[in-house]
Amino acid sequence: MGENEHTTQLNTLSSNVDKIVVFCNSLIETNAKLTKEIENLNIELNIKKEKLIEIEKKYNDLKLAQAFSSPISDGNKEAKQKVNKIIREIDSCITLLKK
Secondary structure (H helix, E strand, C coil): CCHHHHHHHHHHHHHHHHHHHHHHHHHHHHHHHHHHHHHHHHHHHHHHHHHHHHHHHHHHHHHHHHHHHCCCHHHHHHHHHHHHHHHHHHHHHHHHHHC
């Protein structure tokens, strides 16, 4: 091989390395953007989960209120069960406080 061929190969190799470096930098930048997007989506998901828990609590409270006001015996039975559960939880808390 002549010196000219070595120079050509060296230039080609150098060009390819430069392309790889540019591509790597592009991937690093894309990765950073995607990581930030994932963080934002996780924050949004946590906010939605909290809202869902709040709405479920309100729904359960509404169900309990309707059960108390409903003349249907099933509703009263459910309401009584929930009140008994709350009383047991309160008793449990009192027991823990006494310790």
